[in-house]
Structures are given as C-alpha cells and as structure tokens.
Amino acid sequence: MSDEDLYLNVTDEVTNGKIDPALWAKAIAKALGDEDKGKYEYINLRVAQLKEAKNQADSRMKSSVQPVELENSLQQPASAVESPNVNFGHKTESKDESTPSKTHKTSSNESVAENYDRFGGWLVLVGFGLIVSPIRLIWSLFPMYFEIFTNGSWEVLTTPGSDAYSPLWAPVLLAEIVLNCGLIISWLYAIYLFFQKKKAFPTVYITIAACSLVFIILDALAIAAVLPDEPIFDTDTSKELLRGFISAAIWIPYMRISKRVKATFTKI
Numbered sequence: 001m002s003d004e005d006l007y008l009n010v011t012d013e014v015t016n017g018k019i020d021p022a023l024w025a026k027a028i029a030k031a032l033g034d035e036d037k038g039k040y041e042y043i044n045l046r047v048a049q050l051k052e053a054k055n056q057a058d059s060r061m062k063s064s065v066q067p068v069e070l071e072n073s074l075q076q077p078a079s080a081v082e083s084p085n086v087n088f089g090h091k092t093e094s095k096d097e098s099t100p101s102k103t104h105k106t107s108s109n110e111s112v113a114e115n116y117d118r119f120g121g122w123l124v125l126v127g128f129g130l131i132v133s134p135i136r137l138i139w140s141l142f143p144m145y146f147e148i149f150t151n152g153s154w155e156v157l158t159t160p161g162s163d164a165y166s167p168l169w170a171p172v173l174l175a176e177i178v179l180n181c182g183l184i185i186s187w188l189y190a191i192y193l194f195f196q197k198k199k200a201f202p203t204v205y206i207t208i209a210a211c212s213l214v215f216i217i218l219d220a221l222a223i224a225a226v227l228p229d230e231p232i233f234d235t236d237t238s239k240e241l242l243r244g245f246i247s248a249a250i251w252i253p254y255m256r257i258s259k260r261v262k263a264t265f266t267k268i
Helices: 003-015 019-032 034-074 078-082 084-116 122-150 153-158 169-195 200-228 235-257 260-264
Strands: none
Touching: 003 034, 019 034, 078 235, 084 169, 084 200, 122 153, 122 169, 153 169, 169 200, 200 235
16 A cells, blocks of 8 residues: 555545544644644654554564465475476466456555545535635635724825825725735635635645745745834744645645545546
8 A cells, every 4th residue: 555545545534533542642842832733743752653563564474474385385296396287287277366366456556546536535625715814814814904994094094194104005905905805716616626626726725835935935024024123023923924835745746646635636
C-alpha cells in the first residue's frame, strides 16, 4: 500500500470518527493544544504507526516462510530435481496458477479507480475549507467596513485637513473592498465547481489560493505606504500570511498530483 493510500485511509478514519484516543492526545500535545494542527499531527502519527505495523508483519512473514521453503526443498524427491520433464511441467503449472492472481490484481486496481471518483479522503477537508472560506471573510470583514462607513472613520481618513488624512486611504480602502468581494465571489464559484465535479475546479482552486497569498502581501505593503511608521507585517497580518502560505503549500501540490482529484473532477 502506497503512502497516498495510507493517508487516504487515515483521513477516512478521522472523517468517520475512528480515532485512537491515546494517539490523538499525543498529536494535540505536539500541536500545543491547537486542534487544527493536531489533526494533521494525528494523521502523520497514524500513518507512521500503520507503516511500522506493516513492516513488522512483513518481517514476521519472511521469517516464517523461509524455514518452510528450506524444509520443502530438502524433502523434494531426487527424481523431481533431476528430471527435466518434471521440472518443465511444474513450471507450466505455476504459470497457469499465476493467471487468476493477475486477474484479481486488475480487478482490485479497477475497484480502487472507481472509488477515486467519489468525494473522500483529503477532498473532504478541501470541501470543508471551501465552505468556511467565504463565511470567514464575510464574518470578519463586513463588520469592520460597516463600522468605517457608519462611525465617521471614512470622513476622518479621507477629508483633507483632518489629523488622520492621507490621500492613499480612499483608494486603499476601496481596493480592499473590491478585491475582498471578488475573493468571496471566487470562493462561491469554486464551491459550485467542486460539488458539480467540474474539470476546471483544480485550476480555479490553485488560482484562488495563490491570489489570496499575493493579496495579503500587497495589502500589507499598501497599508505600510499609508502608515510608514507602523511595521509592514503586524501580528494579525503575519498569522494570516502564514496560514495562507501553509494552505497553498499543502493544497496546490495536492491538486496537481492527486489521483483522486484527477478521477473526481472530469465534467466539462
């Protein structure tokens, strides 16, 4: 079983609530109490656990098979070793017996391919993130912009002669509003493509993830131009930038190489 299959199986376990309490506690401890990070720690620990169990099982199997093979070779009649006809017949029979196993392997691969065209594995986390992203943007940005335009802040920031006035405030704030609205619409469009299993979804998702990261950096630079005495990346901006970078580093390669993604999103 490949590493990707192991990660898919463990993700299914987490999705179905089949979690090892002791391993989960260890993952949360390594993540310093952060449940989101703890989930990824748990998946990595669980995959490592399965790998170790598989290696131990393979070692036990090899140690038990080798003595049996040696014993059978010692007990084999001399005539069977010396006779070319007997050896030839034995090889032919072995070749015939291998045919069903090949057929079984092909059927197994076809079954795996069929399962890839369903939502499962890491795609469950992708779908969850898609739904949360526009909600999080609306929840955090709407109150802030609403307050700016209703408590007099807009007038103070954009009226010449006021203490906080800067000619850059108006274009920066308006650009922020337009770009954030565009980002929300883009996430909603990506949700549509996701649940319709459209072929364009991976490309759209990668584009949004990359643009979101660039937008955070450009927004920080624009605010720094308005407020040159303030640090370019404050605590909140740094957290948002780190979150965007980690998300892009994980999901952009996944969209490019995942077999499940290629098999799931096929509709034109």
